[in-house]
Amino acid sequence: MRRLERKSLFLALSVALTLTGLLLYVTQQQARQDKPVIPVVIAVEKIPARSVIQAKQIEETLVPEKYALTGHAAQASQVVGQVARETLFPGEQILTGRLVQGSDGLAAIIPNGYRAISVKVEPVAAVGGLVKRGDFIDILVFTGPPLVPSPSAKTIFENVEILETGPGKTPEEITVITLCMKPKDAETLFLYNKTGELRLALRAPGDTGPILLPVRSAEPAL
CATH class of the missing domain: 3.90.1210.10 (Antifreeze-like/N-acetylneuraminic acid synthase C-terminal domain)
Known part of the structure; x- marks a missing residue:
């Protein structure tokens, strides 16, 4: 008799819990429908x-x-x-x-105090066309006679952001790079672009540290 009562009680509790869960589900669904x-x-x-x-x-x-x-x-x-x-x-x-x-x-994304300056580059100078908007680069310049006594190369700018690239139907055909620079740096870059040969060195993501390199000059042949 007691066993039967226990079974009945267990069954009643199971039914009650099921109905409670069902009621909660229906209430939640109704609430979702009420709140678009x-x-x-x-x-x-x-x-x-x-x-x-x-x-x-x-x-x-x-x-x-x-x-x-x-x-x-x-x-x-x-x-x-x-x-x-x-x-x-x-x-x-x-x-x-x-x-x-x-x-x-571009004007909308240039930070205050900076300028967008475009320079014409050969595809090989643009890291074979691998650079793209948002990348950061170092800029190297090569100069030689008659402007200077002997050929030399040096890094003139570091960690410069590329604002845009183009034109070119493919990445390998990039001919213009638009950079984000301080006005004084833009002047210097323009001068070097006219008097020397530029190369871009692509930085790895997150690599923002400065580099300290001396000017490299070609040793005269013996």
């Missing part, structure tokens, strides 16, 4: 200012309509390939106003 959600695009990792946004750095998600920020991007296609006007942090909604649109041009 809309798609937004968020950053999933830190996106540095003035960098090109990649698909792996963002994702689409749904949020309650009241939590969607004004001007948010709703689709990844609105964000991928655009340039971040300022640093974007993980979890934050990406607003279209914080992206550099095509009509904004």
